[in-house]
Amino acid sequence: xxxxxxxxxxxxxxxxxxxxxxxxxxxxxxxxxxxxxxxxxxxxxxxxxxxxxxxxxxxxxxxxxxxxxxxxxxxxxxxxxxxxxxxxxxxxxxxxxxxxxxxxxxxxxxxxxxxxxxxxxxxxxxxxxxxxxxxxxxxxxxxxxxxxxxxxxxxxxxxxxxxxxxxxxxxxxxxxxxxxxxxxxxxxxxxxxxxxxxxxxxxxxxxxxxxxxxxxxxxxxxxxxxxxxxxxxxxxxxxxxxxxxxxxxxxxxxxxxxxxxxxxxxxxxxxxxxxxxxxxxxxxxxxxxxxxxxxxxxxxxxxxxxxxxxxxxxxxxxxxxxxx
Amino acid sequence: xxxxxxxxxxxxxxxxxxxxxxxxxxxxxxxxxxxxxxxxxxxxxxxxxxxxxxxxxxxxxxxxxxxxxxxxxxxxxxxxxxxxxxxxxxxxxxxxxxxxxxxxxxxxxxxxxxxxxxxxxxxxxxxxxxxxxxxxxxxxxxxxxxxxxxxxxxxxxxxxxxxxxxxxxxxxxxxxxxxxxxxxxxxxxxxxxxxxxxxxxxxxxxxxxxxxxxxxxxxxxxxxxxxxxxxxxxxxxxxxxxxxxxxxxxxxxxxxxxxxxxxxxxxxxxxxxxxxxxxxxxxxxxxxxxxxxxxxxxxx
Amino acid sequence: xxxxxxxxxxxxxxxxxxxxxxxxxxxxxxxxxxxxxxxxxxxxxxxxxxxxxxxxxxxxxxxxxxxxxxxxxxxxxxxxxxxxxxxxxxxxxxxxxxxxxxxxxxxxxxxxxxxxxxxxxxxxxxxxxxxxxxxxxxxxxxxxxxxxxxxxxxxxxxxxxxxxxxxxxxxxxxxxxxxxxxxxxxxxxxxxxxxxxxxxxxxxxxxxxxxxxxxxxxxxxxxxxxxxxxxxxxxxxxxxxxxxxxxxxxxxxxxxxxxxxxxxxxxxxxxxxxxxxxxxxxxxxxxxxxxxxxx
Numbered sequence: 049x050x051x052x053x054x055x056x057x058x059x060x061x062x063x064x065x066x067x068x069x070x071x072x073x074x075x076x077x078x079x080x081x082x083x084x085x086x087x088x089x090x091x092x093x094x095x096x097x098x099x100x101x102x103x104x105x106x107x108x109x110x111x112x113x114x115x116x117x118x119x120x121x122x123x124x125x126x127x128x129x130x131x132x133x134x135x136x137x138x139x140x141x142x143x144x145x146x147x148x149x150x151x152x153x154x155x156x157x158x159x160x161x162x163x164x165x166x167x168x169x170x171x172x173x174x175x176x177x178x179x180x181x182x183x184x185x186x187x188x189x190x191x192x193x194x195x196x197x198x199x200x201x202x203x204x205x206x207x208x209x210x211x212x213x214x215x216x217x218x219x220x221x222x223x224x225x226x227x228x229x230x231x232x233x234x235x236x237x238x239x240x241x242x243x244x245x246x247x248x249x250x251x252x253x254x255x256x257x258x259x260x261x262x263x264x265x266x267x268x269x270x271x272x273x274x275x276x277x278x279x280x281x282x283x284x285x286x287x288x289x290x291x292x293x294x295x296x297x298x299x300x301x302x303x304x305x306x307x308x309x310x311x312x313x314x315x316x317x318x319x320x321x322x323x324x325x326x327x328x329x330x331x332x333x334x335x336x337x338x339x340x341x342x343x344x345x346x347x348x349x350x351x352x353x354x355x356x357x358x359x360x361x362x363x364x365x366x367x368x369x370x371x372x
Numbered sequence: 373x374x375x376x377x378x379x380x381x382x383x384x385x386x387x388x389x390x391x392x393x394x395x396x397x398x399x400x401x402x403x404x405x406x407x408x409x410x411x412x413x414x415x416x417x418x419x420x421x422x423x424x425x426x427x428x429x430x431x432x433x434x435x436x437x438x439x440x441x442x443x444x445x446x447x448x449x450x451x452x453x454x455x456x457x458x459x460x461x462x463x464x465x466x467x468x469x470x471x472x473x474x475x476x477x478x479x480x481x482x483x484x485x486x487x488x489x490x491x492x493x494x495x496x497x498x499x500x501x502x503x504x505x506x507x508x509x510x511x512x513x514x515x516x517x518x519x520x521x522x523x524x525x526x527x528x529x530x531x532x533x534x535x536x537x538x539x540x541x542x543x544x545x546x547x548x549x550x551x552x553x554x555x556x557x558x559x560x561x562x563x564x565x566x567x568x569x570x571x572x573x574x575x576x577x578x579x580x581x582x583x584x585x586x587x588x589x590x591x592x593x594x595x596x597x598x599x600x601x602x603x604x605x606x607x608x609x610x611x612x613x614x615x616x617x618x619x620x621x622x623x624x625x626x627x628x629x630x631x632x633x634x635x636x637x638x639x640x641x642x643x644x645x646x647x648x649x650x651x652x653x654x655x656x657x658x659x660x661x662x663x664x665x666x667x668x669x670x671x672x
Numbered sequence: 673x674x675x676x677x678x679x680x681x682x683x684x685x686x687x688x689x690x691x692x693x694x695x696x697x698x699x700x701x702x703x704x705x706x707x708x709x710x711x712x713x714x715x716x717x718x719x720x721x722x723x724x725x726x727x728x729x730x731x732x733x734x735x736x737x738x739x740x741x742x743x744x745x746x747x748x749x750x751x752x753x754x755x756x757x758x759x760x761x762x763x764x765x766x767x768x769x770x771x772x773x774x775x776x777x778x779x780x781x782x783x784x785x786x787x788x789x790x791x792x793x794x795x796x797x798x799x800x801x802x803x804x805x806x807x808x809x810x811x812x813x814x815x816x817x818x819x820x821x822x823x824x825x826x827x828x829x830x831x832x833x834x835x836x837x838x839x840x841x842x843x844x845x846x847x848x849x850x851x852x853x854x855x856x857x858x859x860x861x862x863x864x865x866x867x868x869x870x871x872x873x874x875x876x877x878x879x880x881x882x883x884x885x886x887x888x889x890x891x892x893x894x895x896x897x898x899x900x901x902x903x904x905x906x907x908x909x910x911x912x913x914x915x916x917x918x919x920x921x922x923x924x925x926x927x928x929x930x931x932x933x934x935x936x937x938x939x940x941x942x943x944x945x946x947x948x949x950x951x952x953x954x955x956x957x958x959x960x961x962x963x964x965x966x967x
Contacts, residue, residue, distance in 0.1 A: 077491075077494050077496065077498075077501045077502060077505045077506060077509070079502055079505055080500075080502050081502050081504040081505055082502045082503050082504040082505075083502070
């Protein structure tokens with residue numbers, strides 16, 4: 049077949065084919081195709097796009113720092129970090145971040161109390177117990193829950209959860225940390241569940257197999273082998289979810305109120321850092337005033353806290369990914 | 373079948389300096405003589421006598437994956453219009469060696485290559501050599517049939533198209549499929565998906581796809597290892613027929629296959645070239661004990 | 673663990689089994705709690721919206737009077753935002769992911785970019801709002817325009833698009849790239865002809881999920897100043913705008929019950945939009961998968 053293989057139909061090509069069959073006239077291997085101008089242009093254009101994300105981070109940091117400078121020229125750091133009074137609207141203004149920070153912490157703690165156990169339980173159930181059919185319903189269900197816009201959760205907190213709680217908790221105001229905290233908790237359940245489930249799935253079957261072989265029951269194996277083995281991954285999911293709760297804005301703006309104060313009472317109306325930022329920017333606060341500048345300072349604190357938690361969680365995740 | 377190859381240039385072993393074409397290159401990392409050699413090649417066209425100049429000359433090739441020293445001082449030549457088989461136990465470096473020949477390995481992060489590989493006297497690792505040009509000249513067929521998830525026609529035409537082929541594409545597709553002995557089976561379904569073909573047909577499609585670029589060397593990495601015996605024998609037939617037009621280097625773990633289709637065989641063990649000889653000699657009168665142990669099935 | 677000092681076993685099988693069953697039950701209840709809340713939320717919203725959701729609501733401009741108010745500008749604003757955000761974020765995100773997966777060499781720089789993207793995904797959306805306010809509204813002087821909003825939302829969802837595209841690219845078989853390279857293809861030829869078409873289903877799914885995140889975002893839009901009375905439809909990217917989540921927030925924050933009903937009706941519209949997007953993501957993925965499998 050080899051002899052008649054190039055069908056000599058069209059003259060110039062078959063001549064070329066003949067030529068190639070014996071020995072191609074030395075091809076120029078140094079013709080730059082791989083690094084041709086077009087290829088390089090594409091490469092650098094794509095690389096420039098990848099740099100946008102770097103510049104986003106730098107942009108956030110730069111904006112927050114630069115715009116905070118005028119604020120900190122007027123408000124001493126000692127007052128900002130040392131005081132628990134936040135009264136930007138009063139004639140005698142105080143800017144003590146602890147009033148807002150404590151509101152954020154209160155809501156976050158309530159949400160964690162709701163979300164961490166439920167999220168972890170869901171993760172354990174989906175990864176270790178649920179039959180395939182059940183899993184196929186539960187996972188998209190949780191994904192849907194994660195896809196609900198936060199403003200919708202805010203509506204739900206204010207118009208459904210708060211009246212419900214008022215029936216149980218006497219004297220609960222319209223705006224309170226409890227309702228907001230519970231709904232923020234519901235919002236982050238899917239996050240805890242899906243990240244913890246990933247961690248549980250990463251535990252090798254051989255480990256639980258060994259426990260079964262020793263006569264352990266299912267729940268003993270799950271609680272004493274799988275969950276401890278996935279511990280760091282589960283911790284990472286907790287941290288990420290809590291960081292998300294700290295940054296949550298619409299639920300707390302709608303349901304938690306606008307009264308910055310340092311309190312541990314969940315029935316009180318409070319204000320979080322995020323809600324304060326929204327309150328200022330939705331009002332008619334003129335640019336250049338100290339109140340307007342304060343949102344950048346609060347934003348900076350918020351950014352640093354969530355950044356630190358995210359980095360910490362990434363570290364933990366990397367460690368457990370190396371383990372298996 | 374290998375026995376009917378004229379052994380007019382018997383070589384006792386594959387020692388580095390047994391023929392005059394090995395130029396001034398010391399066994400050192402990538403040399404600068406790549407520019408000079410093309411002139412050599414032009415002055416003495418290899419078509420005159422295949423035995424004068426090997427198609428591929430490998431000089432003291434070392435290769436690392438990050439920390440693993442995968443190839444250690446390989447020196448060997450591949451003759452034109454022959455089938456050269458690379459054999460050895462898994463992990464011996466035979467696939468790595470094959471992939472060095474068309475610079476596929478450099479697609480993997482963290483690899484290092486030292487030494488010299490020349491094709492027709494051109495250093496394919498010279499700083500100004502373009503890997504794309506190298507791969508156009510030296511095609512490759514992989515272990516697992518991996519046609520593109522496109523039509524049969526597009527599978528064959530794509531390579532030629534991106535390489536700026538200006539001739540009649542239908543003609544080229546037909547010619548390539550015929551060369552790969554697949555035309556009769558697929559001529560009525562050229563525009564249906566290549567993924568509907570059987571494994572053996574897919575692999576022959578991959579061969580056709582490679583031939584459509586009109587390379588002069590075809591590398592094959594265990595092309596039949598994922599196929600059943602009937603498909604395997606079809607591939608082997610195809611390889612034998614391609615020999616007159618192409619220089620073929622094939623990696624195989626199947627020694628019967630090596631003895632059936634190859635003219636020369638190189639045995640690698642733990643990253644080193646143990647022995648390279650005409651296939652018949654290597655299988656019947658190996659020079660090295662380790663080769664004998666391997667070909668008689670005592671290890672590997 | 674159940675062995676006593678004299679070396680006999682007390683397996684207590686029934687007790688251990690019972691504990692196990694109770695635990696499984698508790699886990700199950702916790703898991704469906706989320707679903708129950710979701711259903712409650714949807715039912716509650718649907719009930720509240722009944723009296724308000726009609727064609728007049730969809731076709732009217734916002735109004736001080738609840739019974740005349742509608743969401744036409746908000747709906748148009750949201751669709752404009754989504755379109756512009758997609759135009760900006762999709763090319764940028766896919767290009768970034770292609771660079772990171774197909775071009776960048778492993779090393780500290782790539783690591784840094786990856787960690788950076790992961791962290792960006794965790795930055796609160798209100799912080800993106802601050803960035804948009806300073807960078808687009810004021811520095812670039814785009815004002816409170818659709819473009820400023822779309823740019824802000826683009827930066828917000830960029831990490832999501834990059835990460836999901838990277839996953840789509842990573843899930844392709846390596847043989848696909850190798851075989852194309854072996855035919856003498858350049859990087860871009862491999863990417864354009866093989867990598868992107870085959871990764872398209874995954875990329876599309878990720879993009880639609882990211883856009884549905886964008887369309888529900890409220891805080892960044894409030895930050896850039898979108899919370900204004902906009903009784904007109906946007907005509908260009910430079911126009912002021914309002915959007916569904918903004919309208920929902922606005923109505924929810926009012927004390928009067930009838931505005932709560934309007935908020936519920938707007939939520940239904942928003943949720944239908946989100947549901948349609950998710951459905952189209954699933955359908956698109958199916959379509960592409962059938963395409964790839966062969967016609």
